[in-house]
Amino acid sequence: MRNLFRRILAQFIVDRRVLTLAFARMADGIGNSFLIIVIPIYVGSELITGTTFGLGESMVIGIILSIFGFLNSSFQPFTGRLSDFVGRRKPFLMVGLAGLAAMNVAYVFAESYLTLLAIRGIQGISVAFIVPASVALVNELATTQDRGGNMGVYNTFRLIGFGAGPVAAGAVVNLGPYTLPGGLAISGFDAAFYIAAITAMLSLLLVTVLISDPDATKANAGADLSIAIRDPTGKNLLDPIFTLGVASLFMATAIALFATIQPQVNERLGQGETWFGLQFAAFVLAQVVLQTPIGRASDRWGRRPFILGGMILLVPSTLVQGFILSSELMFVARLVQGVAGAMVFAPSLALAGDLAGEGESGSKLSILTMAFGFGIAIGPLSSGALVDYSFEAPFIFGTALAVLGTILVYTQVEETLETAHSVPIGSDD
Known part of the structure; x- marks a missing residue:
């Protein structure tokens, strides 16, 4: 112990x-x-x-x-x-x-x-x-x-x-x-x-x-503070930091769909406000528990595997929320969605930080924080508009964004760590 x-x-x-x-x-x-x-x-x-x-x-x-x-x-x-x-x-x-x-x-x-x-x-x-x-x-x-x-x-x-x-x-x-x-x-x-x-x-x-x-x-x-959209190295079509910004926008939008449709969720699942609060908090709980260990792990085994894995995990965890009929399963889905978010966020910031030159951190990393903020704002507006068509519509929309984000990360983002690190966690070396 x-x-x-x-x-x-x-x-x-x-x-x-x-x-x-x-x-x-x-x-x-x-x-x-x-x-x-x-x-x-x-x-x-x-x-x-x-x-x-x-x-x-x-x-x-x-x-x-x-x-x-x-x-x-x-x-x-x-x-x-x-x-x-x-x-x-x-x-x-x-x-x-x-x-x-x-x-x-x-x-x-x-x-x-x-x-x-x-x-x-x-x-x-x-x-x-x-x-x-x-x-x-x-x-x-x-x-x-x-x-x-x-x-x-x-x-x-x-x-x-x-x-x-x-x-x-x-x-x-x-x-x-x-x-x-x-x-x-x-x-x-x-x-x-x-x-x-x-x-x-x-x-x-x-x-x-x-x-x-x-x-x-x-x-x-x-220093040079220009924001690139195209990959300056010519290896890929899009700049990797810009790509991570787009993926963060899609991820945040998918996550935030849940926020403004509380009445519809509660009615569909036959639950009260307490269950909705637990389901809403499940995402934050997973983030709090996993952000630091996943960030540490990305220092050992690379950023890209976690980012890509998180985006892949975001797809089913978003889609199932539109079809679940159980309060307990909705809690689990939100928890898994939180795991996906934790796998993406800290490693993405770390990867962008690896690529940012001296004196560029504010400009480069603000692309990710800005995109995430816009996603958190766009998600509730999207679900509020789409839920009038059907309960499933917002989550299908979020799933489509997650799939597109996964494709972008897979094709446009490369690993920044040349080798895995074997330094013990907490070591000063």
């Missing part, structure tokens, strides 16, 4: 700055995911008024939530490219986290739908400063021998934060109002917004005190 614990602990031995950044993203992930639960309730409360331009409440909620993802993904290539140009990551992290914290406080004073939309939009832009800079920094603090493991550790803690937030958010709102020392009372909504702001400030503090830019990043500022 002791040896097993040591092996598990060894999985998380990384550069101190990578671990600090992972904890910082976990903290801001808790606060940001709070809002996914709180905002719909807040919009539906009597505290928010104003014109909705003839739109229904559910559509207003959808727009407010989705504006975050679209602006976040749209701005990532620009902030990633800019961080490469100036040769700094830390200032971008600080600007993004400060903006996130300020906007979390701003929710307390929001009184209209348009104000909420503006606040959520600014938050999306703020996070666009954080994501490319943080992934680029993890890449630059890693080497070819441990890049997959570092990406896995970073993503594991980020997902823990993202998964923990919604669990606590509903309780914080429902248990309000709260009486603070001195007799000051705050509502459950205000408490949730303040908690989200505090987590962002904690992340900002960690980054300010413990994170520093590598010297190599500063030395290579202003």
Whole structure:
């Protein structure tokens, strides 16, 4: 048992700055995911008024939530490219986290739908400063021998934060109002917004005190930052990083189809909200458990086998969700889909990091993070439109995307590790 614990602990031995950044993203992930639960309730409360331009409440909620993802993904290539140009990551992290914290406080004073939309939009832009800079920094603090493991550790803690937030958010709102020392009372909504702001400030503090830019990043500022679509080597038709971006877009879209069809899923399976919550969480659970070990394994045995295997596994795990008639089997399907996602995400970032030249990490890796973000936004919109035709239609659509992504990876992406590494996990060598 002791040896097993040591092996598990060894999985998380990384550069101190990578671990600090992972904890910082976990903290801001808790606060940001709070809002996914709180905002719909807040919009539906009597505290928010104003014109909705003839739109229904559910559509207003959808727009407010989705504006975050679209602006976040749209701005990532620009902030990633800019961080490469100036040769700094830390200032971008600080600007993004400060903006996130300020906007979390701003929710307390929001009184209209348009104000909420503006606040959520600014938050999306703020996070666009954080994501490319943080992934680029993890890449630059890693080497070819441990890049997959570092990406896995970073993503594991980020997902823990993202998964923990919604669990606590509903309780914080429902248990309000709260009486603070001195007799000051705050509502459950205000408490949730303040908690989200505090987590962002904690992340900002960690980054300010413990994170520093590598010297190599500063030395290579202003390097060639062009984004290639065609393979510059001429071996394949498409650039491998661009191909991985497209595959990530397809994967994220297929995964996110499930999010917005809760009523249809529950009706078809004859289940309640608890089962749907478990099925939705199954994907995140698999990601949290497997991101780091799969990232470590990709450092030993190569990136491509895991990416290709994950895309292949995504095909049946997406398709069966359209035909399953059991709550238990739907949980298993979502769990397998999470395994597929874990096999693709960290090794893809590692492979892109292997290919990125000095001073290019922000530009290159932002292609993958942007594509994944767009997929998470497109998936719910696609399922919402396609489910009107039949329950199976969204999942058939997602399966087609997964098949196309698999073909692209198989034909356009080559291995970046020349040999398998035999360095023991957790070794400093």
